[in-house]
Amino acid sequence: MKKRRRTLALLLSAMLLSGCAATPDSSIVRQKGSQSQDNYREADDGSSEETGETQNVSGVEVSLEDEPDTGSIDQEDTVSGNAENVLATRLGVPDTYTATASTSDGSFTLTCDAVVDVPDVSQVPVYSVSQMEFTQEFIDLVTEAFFGESPVYDYAYYYQTTKAEALEKLNELKEYQAEGNTDPYGYIEVARESGAFEDGSVTEDDIFNLQEEIDEWEQVYAEAPETVEKTEVTPGFGVTSYEDENGNKVYYEGYFNGFVETEDGLFSYILKSSSPTPMSIKISRYADKEELAENVSWKETCYDSEAYASNAYRPTQEKCEELAGITVEEAIAVTDTYMEQLGLSDEFSVGFTTHAWRSLESDLFTSYTYTASCIDGGWYIVYTRTLDGIPVTYEMKEGGGLESMESTTEPWCYELVTFIVNADGLQEAEIQNLYEVGEKKYENVDMLSFSEIAEIFEQMIVIQHTDSYEDSASLEITEVTLGYMRIYDPGADSRSGTLVPVWDFFGSEETHSTYDGVEYTSYIDYPGNSFLTINAADGTIIDRSLGY
Secondary structure (H helix, E strand, O other), rough: OHHHHHHHHHHHHHHHHHHHHHHOOOOOOOOOOOHHHHHOOHHOOOOOOOOOEEEEEEEEEEEOOOOOOOOOOOOOOOOOOOHHEEEEEEEOOOOOEEEEOOOOOOOEEEEEEEEEEOOOOOEEEEEEEEEEEHHHHHHHHHHHHHHOOOOEEEEOOOOOOHHHHHHHHHHHHHHHHHOOOOOOOHHHHHHHHOOOOOOOOHHHHHHHHHHHHHHHHHHHHOOOOOOHHHHHHHOOOOOEEEEOOOOOEEEEEOOEEEEEEEEEEEEEEEEEOOOOOOEEEEEEEEHHHHHOHHHHHEEOOOOOHHOOOOOOOOOOOHHHHHHHHHOOOHHHHHHHHHHHOOOOOOOOOEEEEEEEEEEEEEEEEEEOOEEEEEEEEEEEEEEEEEEEEEEOOOOOOOOOOOOOOOOOOOOEEEOOEEHHHHHOOEEEEEEEEOOEEEEEEEEEEOOOOOHHHHHHHHHHHHHOOOOOOEEEEEEEEEEEEEEEEEEOOOOOOOOOEEEEEEEEEEEEEEEEEEEEEEEEEEEOOOOEEEEEEEEEOOOOEEEEOOOO
C-alpha cells in the first residue's frame, strides 16, 4: 500500500508542475460519471496487493516509484477504535485524522483534527439510479399523507384579497398613523440594529414608509372584488390555471399551486416538474392569508459562534431551540410519521439535523447588510437514502449546476427530502427528485486507502487556494465522512446516474480580503458544507454543484 501512495504523490506532483490542477478537464479534478466508472473494479480482484506493476489512477498510467517529500504534511495514519469496523480496517481509517498543510507563501493554512465516520459494513456496492416518474398516483399519495381529507383550493381563486380584507388592513394602517407609530412592524428598528443607516446611504423611508403602505392598500381596495369564490381541485398537473391577455383560461402543464385549509392551519402546496428538478414538491405553512403577502421564509442554519455576534438578525441556536418549543427527538418523531405515510421509511433515515428560524425580511441589500427579523424557530430535518447500510451523505448543495452559460446539457439536481418542525407541528416540507434504484453495478467496489485519499485532499485543497483572491485563509477540518453520492454524465443521460462512495471533508474556514482599501473577514461554517468531495473508488475530485 505504501508504494500505491507513492504513485498518487507522483501524480499530484506532476499536476502541480504542469498546472493541470486549474484545468476543468483534468481527470482528477472532474470526470463525468460513465468515464469515471471505467476505472472501477471489484475489491476482491487482488488490486490491493503490492505488485510492483503499474497502476491506473484516475485514468493516468504511472509507475510505482518512491514518494517525493512534500515537506508540509503531518498526517496521523493509524487505526484504533475503527479496527472493529471491517470497512475501516480494510481502508486503514484512523479514529482521528490529523494533518497540516499550507501554501508556499503561507497565505493559506490547513489544520485537520477530524473524527472519521465510516459505515460499519464489510463491502460497498455501486448502484445505478434514475429519476422516479412524477405520477398522479404519487401526487395523490403525498396529498393524502400531508392533508388527509382536507380540501385543496386552486391558488388563482384563493389568494385574491377581498374588499373587506383590504379595508381591514387599511383601517389598521390608518390607526397606526393616527397614533404617530411610523414603524408598527419594527422594520426600521431591525435595520437600525443591523447598521443599515450608518453610512447615510439608506434612510428610514427606504425601509418602511407608512404613507406609501397606505397608498398601496388604497389601490388594492379599489381593485379588489367583493367576494372570492374558492375553487376546490384535485392536486396534479394541468389543474392550476391563469387568464391570458384575452381573458381565456390557460392551464399549466408542469405546475400546480394550491392552498389547503387544515385544522393545523393554512398550507401552500406547490408541485413543479421542470429542469433541473423534474420532481419538486414544497409544502409551507402560513398563519393566515395575510401572512402570504408578507416576505417570510424559513432558513436552515443558525449560529452561536462569536464570529456572528454582530449579525443581530441571526438568532443563536439557543434562541431557536427556545422558539421551537420541542426537542429534536420530538421533531423527528413527527417527521418519521410523515415518512411512513409516504412509504419512504424503509429506504430513508435521518441524515442531518440543525436549527431553523423563520424571518420577516425587509428586502434590503446595502453595504452587505441584510436586515431581517426572527419570528419563529424550529428544527430542520433531512432524510437521506440508505443502501446496504451505507447512507447518502447530506451536503447542502442541491446540484443541477452548469459548467458555463454556454452549456447545452440538461442539469439534474439531487434527491432531497426535508422537513421543518416545531411545537406547532409541520412548518415546511420539501421532496425533490426521488430516485429509482436500479442494478448493482459492483458488488464490492475497490477503493483507495484512507492515506491515499488524505494525500489527495491535502494537496488539492492547497492547490485550490493557490493564487486565491483572498489575502489569507485558514481552513479547519473537523469531520470526514464516507458515504454515497449520486454522480451522472449530463452529456450522455441527464436523468440517470450512479451512487458511488465518496469522502467529504467538513469544517470551517476564515478568510481575510481587501476591497477598495477596506478589509473584510468572512466565515464559512455552514452545517453540511463539504470543502472537498473525493470519489473513494478512483480518487477524482467531484464538484457537488455540478454533480460529477
